[in-house]
Amino acid sequence: MENKNLDLEKQISEFKNIVRKKGLKFTPQRKKIFEEILKTEGHFQIEDLVHNIKEKGINVSRATVYRTLNIMKELGFVEEVIKFKNKTIYEVSLKHHHDHLICTNCGKIIEFHEEKIEELQNKICKKYKFHPDFHRLEIFGLCHECYKELKKKKRK
Amino acid sequence: MENKNLDLEKQISEFKNIVRKKGLKFTPQRKKIFEEILKTEGHFQIEDLVHNIKEKGINVSRATVYRTLNIMKELGFVEEVIKFKNKTIYEVSLKHHHDHLICTNCGKIIEFHEEKIEELQNKICKKYKFHPDFHRLEIFGLCHECYKELKKKKRK
DNA sequence: CTTTGTGCAAAGATTTTGCATTGCG
């Protein structure tokens, strides 16, 4: 628990330094948004963020949330990872790269990383003389729980 | 050329039959939209479609284009494949499955298919007891031409 | 003739932006 708080402070401090190094300002709003993002399990949607912040009676406007996220994206603290049903899902980029299994029924996101897939991708890029920057691999389908549930319903 | 027109008619006819089989109506608008989609090189954006149709003086409203695309998606004639910069890119699903290299500079889309990646994906799904439906693999970066061009500019 | 489709305009949803004001550094 204490450990966690130390981590949190360390990350916020790092964020502060990087923001300032870029000639930007470290405002209470940016701090708050960053804290809220760290509290998520790694993935979040903007509207959830806005909602969570509003709920706690903290004054950060939607515009600021959007603007801050764009800055964080540029600074590499978050990534736009998934677009599904016209919603953008962001991801906190504190871990190493991974891809996603997305349940189209319950919305659950499972992360995975398969080095061999990354290698094959590089091979393909070479073949097409393509210079990759980043990629997204999203597998949509049903998680085990939803699959079982839907199979049960079908039987009835 | 003649061959191509035969193909076209055959595909339109198939579309007509499937639409009717579903109890839906085969209207001139739906025919027109389908024809325009077939004319693309496999990928298109809704607004381009609307624009192309409008330009030819054909009367199909934006609402009808959106509604028709949703139907075509359900019927499997098109797929939503890429979300980039808040734009949805559709793909005509007449070819076998493939993935995409997307140039973030010029927007060019290169298609590829790598069976080994598909196999690895299946392996991963099994590991997580996930039941895949479809997937998207998008590699963003620079195509060879843009890479060369941007390198040249940087030097100056 | 019934039911579905269309066009239009309005409404929704998501994201960006202009401008006056605030506040960090």
Place this chain on the structure above:
DNA sequence: CGCAATGCAAAATCTTTGCACAAAG
């Protein structure tokens, strides 16, 4: 103090929808 950030509301995008009318089957 100067410049960047904020909040607000308006606007810009993209997409869906209600309703009256048209047309397919």
